[in-house]
Amino acid sequence: MxxxxxxxxxxxxxxxxxxxxxxxxxxxxxxxxLLHYGGGSIxxxxxxxQVVASLKEAGIxxxxxxxxxxxxxLSLAREGIALCKQEGVDLILAVGGGSTIDSAKAxxxxxxxxxxxxxxxxxxxxxxxxxxxxIILTIPAAGSESSGDTVISNxxxxxxYGYGSPHLRPLIxxxxxxxxxxxxxxxxANGVADMxxxxxxxxxxxxxxxxxxxxxxxxxxxxxxxxxxxxxxxxQDYDAWAEIGFAGTVAHNGLxxxxxxxxxxxxxxxxxxxxxxxxxxxxxxxxxxxxxxTYVYKDNIDMFAQFAVRVMGVTKGLRDKEELVKEGIDRxxxxxxxxxxxxxxxxxxxxxxNLETMAKRATRVAYGPExxxxxxxxxxxxxxxxxxxxxx
Amino acid sequence: MxxxxxxxxxxxxxxxxxxxxxxxxxxxxxxxxLLHYGGGSIxxxxxxxQVVASLKEAGIxxxxxxxxxxxxxLSLAREGIALCKQEGVDLILAVGGGSTIDSAKAxxxxxxxxxxxxxxxxxxxxxxxxxxxxIILTIPAAGSESSGDTVISNxxxxxxYGYGSPHLRPLIxxxxxxxxxxxxxxxxANGVADMxxxxxxxxxxxxxxxxxxxxxxxxxxxxxxxxxxxxxxxxQDYDAWAEIGFAGTVAHNGLxxxxxxxxxxxxxxxxxxxxxxxxxxxxxxxxxxxxxxTYVYKDNIDMFAQFAVRVMGVTKGLRDKEELVKEGIDRxxxxxxxxxxxxxxxxxxxxxxNLETMAKRATRVAYGPExxxxxxxxxxxxxxxxxxxxxx
Numbered sequence: 001m002x003x004x005x006x007x008x009x010x011x012x013x014x015x016x017x018x019x020x021x022x023x024x025x026x027x028x029x030x031x032x033x034l035l036h037y038g039g040g041s042i043x044x045x046x047x048x049x050q051v052v053a054s055l056k057e058a059g060i061x062x063x064x065x066x067x068x069x070x071x072x073x074l075s076l077a078r079e080g081i082a083l084c085k086q087e088g089v090d091l092i093l094a095v096g097g098g099s100t101i102d103s104a105k106a107x108x109x110x111x112x113x114x115x116x117x118x119x120x121x122x123x124x125x126x127x128x129x130x131x132x133x134x135i136i137l138t139i140p141a142a143g144s145e146s147s148g149d150t151v152i153s154n155x156x157x158x159x160x161y162g163y164g165s166p167h168l169r170p171l172i173x174x175x176x177x178x179x180x181x182x183x184x185x186x187x188x189a190n191g192v193a194d195m196x197x198x199x200x201x202x203x204x205x206x207x208x209x210x211x212x213x214x215x216x217x218x219x220x221x222x223x224x225x226x227x228x229x230x231x232x233x234x235x236q237d238y239d240a241w242a243e244i245g246f247a248g249t250v251a252h253n254g255l256x257x258x259x260x261x262x263x264x265x266x267x268x269x270x271x272x273x274x275x276x277x278x279x280x281x282x283x284x285x286x287x288x289x290x291x292x293x294t295y296v297y298k299d300n301i302d303m304f305a306q307f308a309v310r311v312m313g314v315t316k317g318l319r320d321k322e323e324l325v326k327e328g329i330d331r332x333x334x335x336x337x338x339x340x341x342x343x344x345x346x347x348x349x350x351x352x353x354n355l356e357t358m359a360k361r362a363t364r365v366a367y368g369p370e371x372x373x374x375x376x377x378x379x380x381x382x383x384x385x386x387x388x389x390x391x392x
Numbered sequence: 393m394x395x396x397x398x399x400x401x402x403x404x405x406x407x408x409x410x411x412x413x414x415x416x417x418x419x420x421x422x423x424x425x426l427l428h429y430g431g432g433s434i435x436x437x438x439x440x441x442q443v444v445a446s447l448k449e450a451g452i453x454x455x456x457x458x459x460x461x462x463x464x465x466l467s468l469a470r471e472g473i474a475l476c477k478q479e480g481v482d483l484i485l486a487v488g489g490g491s492t493i494d495s496a497k498a499x500x501x502x503x504x505x506x507x508x509x510x511x512x513x514x515x516x517x518x519x520x521x522x523x524x525x526x527i528i529l530t531i532p533a534a535g536s537e538s539s540g541d542t543v544i545s546n547x548x549x550x551x552x553y554g555y556g557s558p559h560l561r562p563l564i565x566x567x568x569x570x571x572x573x574x575x576x577x578x579x580x581a582n583g584v585a586d587m588x589x590x591x592x593x594x595x596x597x598x599x600x601x602x603x604x605x606x607x608x609x610x611x612x613x614x615x616x617x618x619x620x621x622x623x624x625x626x627x628q629d630y631d632a633w634a635e636i637g638f639a640g641t642v643a644h645n646g647l648x649x650x651x652x653x654x655x656x657x658x659x660x661x662x663x664x665x666x667x668x669x670x671x672x673x674x675x676x677x678x679x680x681x682x683x684x685x686t687y688v689y690k691d692n693i694d695m696f697a698q699f700a701v702r703v704m705g706v707t708k709g710l711r712d713k714e715e716l717v718k719e720g721i722d723r724x725x726x727x728x729x730x731x732x733x734x735x736x737x738x739x740x741x742x743x744x745x746n747l748e749t750m751a752k753r754a755t756r757v758a759y760g761p762e763x764x765x766x767x768x769x770x771x772x773x774x775x776x777x778x779x780x781x782x783x784x
């Protein structure tokens with residue numbers, strides 16, 4: 001086990017009706033909030049009205065900024081920063097999924113940054129503070145409701161960069177599984193693929209003597225795999241959504257990766273797909289992950305054998321690790337397929353024309369010195385290209 | 393899954409050498425600290441000198457109060473409260489195990505309470521604030537390094553009461569497994585029994601649809617059971633201590649019990665043992681827990697069957713739940729025995745003379761209206777007496 005620093009301050013207020021407490025929960029922390037959201041779905045569902053009523057009842061003033069899109073845009077964050085400065089906002093309330101939350105975090109740190117907020121992402125600048133962010137989650141997937149991470153797309157340069165800081169950990173996140181009932185099948189599936197990947201990126205490691213986090217990762221993955229298919233049968237299954245929602249938070253608040261060298265190659269490879277083709281993050285991960293596993297498993301076959309047995313439930317082939325691992329990866333593919341997720345880049349509408357460009361961008365060779373991806377196996381740009389090609 | 397409110401703000405700084413960072417870590421939070429500890433062991437080991445050097449280097453002033461004993465005493469907490477007020481202390485640094493931390497928390501809230509701090513425990517008063525508490529953990533067991541809980545013994549009235557508040561969540565906890573290397577076997581075993589009980593109290597429930605927390609509880613228990621015996625073979629096994637230390641925190645920071653009706657009957661029954669006989673908390677729990685299981689399992693045999701299979705690894709008897717459960721409980725007894733823990737009240741030096749008194753105190757019948765214990769099965773004083781008698 002490696003030394004670690006675990007910090008999970010985001011308070012999770014979970015369950016039926018909890019969104020109606022938002023005003024009361026924020027009252028000790030805010031006088032004027034920026035209400036940040038995506039399209040019209042929260043207005044159609046009535047959630048917007050509930051939130052506004054609760055804020056008003058608590059005597060909290062607000063300004064609002066809607067229009068967040070999937071793969072949230074730098075330009076909107078810039079607009080939010082200007083608005084917060086102008087209006088003297090002291091807390092940002094994000095009502096939405098990972099994109100809205102990530103956009104809120106960009107605004108939260110941008111308010112205190114003298115230059116353009118993109119510099120923080122681009123140069124990995126340290127930040128000293130950020131406005132507090134509170135959340136009402138409507139899509140469980142990104143885990144951004146408890147993490148200190150944000151990902152933003154710069155539409156001018158087609159770059160999509162992530163950034164993380166303890167100052168970006170949310171203050172309070174409301175999670176009511178009932179708010180997930182209206183999500184369409186493809187968003188359910190993309191969310192599930194995303195949260196599974198958050199565990200995979202931490203789980204697959206060469207670090208040994210990590211029994212507890214091995215088991216916590218497996219517990220989270222097993223819960224997701226058991227409950228996700230129930231949602232496609234009945235998207236109003238409260239119990240299944242409760243498991244998936246809670247698992248999405250545990251997957252990405254940091255706990256299950258403590259003391260482990262982490263990987264994150266699949267996430268880095270996927271960011272290039274979304275940056276150029278604007279594909280859904282989870283769908284991209286579902287395509288890339290089995291290919292990545294196939295490409296790297298020989299570098300740590302024991303790790304992948306453990307995955308096959310403890311996560312995918314393979315028992316046939318215990319005397320033959322290769323067989324075990326291949327069956328494990330194949331079961332993961334079948335699970336993704338059952339969830340209706342794509343299996344190939346062409347299903348995502350991506351042909352072979354940009355593979356080399358994306359491989360060089362992912363490893364930063366396109367911009368300067370190469371930064372190999374991953375932890376379990378270090379991937380150079382040619383490796384990344386090989387993995388993209390396995391997905392065709 | 394029940395609605396829940398998860399709040400785990402304590403930052404865990406984990407690993408080799410981390411105690412030497414204490415000054416740097418506290419610098420943004422404190423000008424003058426109360427250094428609170430137990431006996432002379434931290435002076436003998438050199439830890440005291442390291443802490444003092446680190447505080448001095450960071451320019452943090454301190455006053456000190458040693459002398460915390462197992463089952464920490466109200467009188468010492470009162471002394472600490474007076475000292476903090478007099479000296480203008482702004483943070484309490486507890487260097488020790490659960491007793492020292494619990495004593496520190498009593499002081500932390502007592503400083504802001506107008507009356508005597510015992511009122512807060514006795515009447516369950518709500519507190520509005522407390523001094524921040526930081527920790528260097530030397531005994532992994534109580535989980536107090538991440539919880540908002542404290543237990544104090546009133547030596548005048550022989551009562552031992554617990555209290556909890558979000559304001560008592562520690563600010564920062566340093567956990568370096570190397571600091572555990574000198575613990576004697578009985579403290580290792582008692583600590584292990586305590587942290588396992590923290591999971592059991594949350595795990596055994598009638599609440600259904602709690603897949604994730606079921607699995608997180610099992611992950612934590614499996615990790616403890618696999619690693620604890622290694623410590624008796626080699627108390628300097630860093631890897632095993634790392635698992636046990638981390639598991640002790642996860643067992644009691646709240647996460648694994650979210651959304652579940654919890655039990656806590658064994659803890660309540662044990663507090664009466666320690667209040668009168670001053671036995672080690674973990675040893676008392678090791679005696680009571682299998683007896684409690686035997687007494688209550690028929691009320692939810694499916695829960696105990698799951699425990700037998702997933703925690704104790706029983707596979708024989710899958711077609712006969714009674715057999716399965718009995719074997720599960722028996723394996724737990726054998727595990728405790730392997731750890732050198734007591735099996736009976738008489739091994740703890742407790743005869744039958746106070747059993748009824750303790751049963752009536754545990755259920756508060758001795759003081760007023762009866763408050764049955766437990767969640768999975770509600771226990772009246774006669775039930776508690778029956779369980780005590782099963783332990784003779």
